[in-house]
Amino acid sequence: MSISHLEQRQQQALQESGSSLDPVDWSDYRTQGHRMLDDMFDFIENIRTRPVWQAIPSATKESIQETLPREPSSLAHVYQQFQDHILPYGVGNIHPGFMGWVHGGGTAVGMLAEMLAAGLNANLGGREQMPVEVEKQIVQWMRALFGFPHGATGLFVTGTSMANFISLLVARTAALGTGVRQTGLAQNEHKLVAYCSSAAHGCIAQAMDLAGMGIASLHIIEVNQHFQLDTQALQARIYADRLAGLTPFFIAATAGTVDVGAVDDLASISQIARAEHIWFHVDGAYGALGMLSQDVAPKLQGIQLADSIAFDFHKWGQVPYDAGFVLIRDGDLHQATFASPAAYLSRSSQGIAAGSPWPCDFGPDLSRGFRALKTWFTFKVYGADKIGQVISQTCVLAQQLKSRIEASTELELLAPVSLNIVCFRFRLPDGDDAASNKLNEALVIELQKSGLVAPSSTTLNDRTAIRAAIVNHRSNSSDIDNLVELTIKLGHMLKTNLQNRVTQ
Numbered sequence: 001m002s003i004s005h006l007e008q009r010q011q012q013a014l015q016e017s018g019s020s021l022d023p024v025d026w027s028d029y030r031t032q033g034h035r036m037l038d039d040m041f042d043f044i045e046n047i048r049t050r051p052v053w054q055a056i057p058s059a060t061k062e063s064i065q066e067t068l069p070r071e072p073s074s075l076a077h078v079y080q081q082f083q084d085h086i087l088p089y090g091v092g093n094i095h096p097g098f099m100g101w102v103h104g105g106g107t108a109v110g111m112l113a114e115m116l117a118a119g120l121n122a123n124l125g126g127r128e129q130m131p132v133e134v135e136k137q138i139v140q141w142m143r144a145l146f147g148f149p150h151g152a153t154g155l156f157v158t159g160t161s162m163a164n165f166i167s168l169l170v171a172r173t174a175a176l177g178t179g180v181r182q183t184g185l186a187q188n189e190h191k192l193v194a195y196c197s198s199a200a201h202g203c204i205a206q207a208m209d210l211a212g213m214g215i216a217s218l219h220i221i222e223v224n225q226h227f228q229l230d231t232q233a234l235q236a237r238i239y240a241d242r243l244a245g246l247t248p249f250f251i252a253a254t255a256g257t258v259d260v261g262a263v264d265d266l267a268s269i270s271q272i273a274r275a276e277h278i279w280f281h282v283d284g285a286y287g288a289l290g291m292l293s294q295d296v297a298p299k300l301q302g303i304q305l306a307d308s309i310a311f312d313f314h315k316w317g318q319v320p321y322d323a324g325f326v327l328i329r330d331g332d333l334h335q336a337t338f339a340s341p342a343a344y345l346s347r348s349s350q351g352i353a354a355g356s357p358w359p360c361d362f363g364p365d366l367s368r369g370f371r372a373l374k375t376w377f378t379f380k381v382y383g384a385d386k387i388g389q390v391i392s393q394t395c396v397l398a399q400q401l402k403s404r405i406e407a408s409t410e411l412e413l414l415a416p417v418s419l420n421i422v423c424f425r426f427r428l429p430d431g432d433d434a435a436s437n438k439l440n441e442a443l444v445i446e447l448q449k450s451g452l453v454a455p456s457s458t459t460l461n462d463r464t465a466i467r468a469a470i471v472n473h474r475s476n477s478s479d480i481d482n483l484v485e486l487t488i489k490l491g492h493m494l495k496t497n498l499q500n501r502v503t504q
């Protein structure tokens, strides 16, 4: 086609653009877009001046309730709604005072990369495109980080819940062969059983459920006093299960338990798994990226022997949500678990349909976003060592908090601090656990309402603990001071209230 022909076509297209969703006035959008970007930079830059979290007024919830809008609104109007009603009422995990659960802090770099990814609107199911090459690069980085072989495969997923599920399905293929994809489990002569500790995340049980194996086929092994899986109990249970005619096939160790941050003895568990011919999986949701930190990496000894590792870039890695990842040692088995022939997904050696195998051959998702980009930007801009230093620093802060608790007569440590999570409680003098549980539950809520610090709670050996998970790169010692001082202050206040109520 000649140039003038092309120009004619373009003119024609412009005249017919009535159904397009592109702005009529790009320069107006440009101005508004730049303002949004500036506002979000301001938001992140000044996050400390805001409350960590605040209760959502019912008027705010109501403000967004409406029937499906059939008519347009201006971008400016909708953005104003976002500013007024959505932005101020998040969970607070970008705030340095946030210590609830295990949430990453995100970064401005990650935010920019998300914008670029959204602009590209890439679908990473597969095909010949550089975005898929970026994901492959991250797979390669992770192979190297965890000492996995060249044939290992990896995939971005929503989070570790999905990554654990995918790992379990690949382990099922390893145990039963690919035929199980056709026949299902019902007719199978082998009754598969899996293992994890009582401190493992609930998504392991959920994965058993989703895989059709049933939660009861997950055998829960007790933990030792460090909240690590008791390896002798594991060995004994495997032995007993074999005697009972069951087929042990999957051990999920945890690198960084969600309640106290314990790391299972990965090296010993890997030995048991190898001797028993059982798949060795590591749920390293937040802990696995500790490999980037010189202080944490030695505690993960044995992770490099795993058959599969599930982890999140959106926790300790500080990449914005969501960015889960699964790494599988045996890439062929991984592909054999998910690949399927579909004519509309057929491959070619050239053109857009080249580049096989595709990410969709390694998991249940076909259409997939460009999670790899924000992860790539994060590693490139900051450097992996810097992320490692952030991880180390959160552990230093946890040790500071631990020391403050041990030095205080009012507070009491409830679990060893092996990484970045500290579980403690406000002490009641008479040691009544029921009263203490009630007080500490209320205390966590008061702390969250304070807007200054936001821990969460957990239960350890039937005792309610205040749980501070220090994950955010913005947290510093002033946040630890705030937590300690406010816990003591509010603890006394609640104790007085409690006593008044008793004497009334």
Ligand SMILES: *Cc1c(COP(=O)(O)O)cnc(C)c1O
Residues within 6 Å of the ligand: 102, 158, 159, 160, 161, 162, 201, 203, 254, 256, 257, 258, 283, 284, 285, 286, 312, 324
């Ligand atoms: C957070 C976490 C999970 C779940 O990960 P998601 O990314 O939320 O799906 C699983 N296991 C552990 C140990 C976790 O900390």
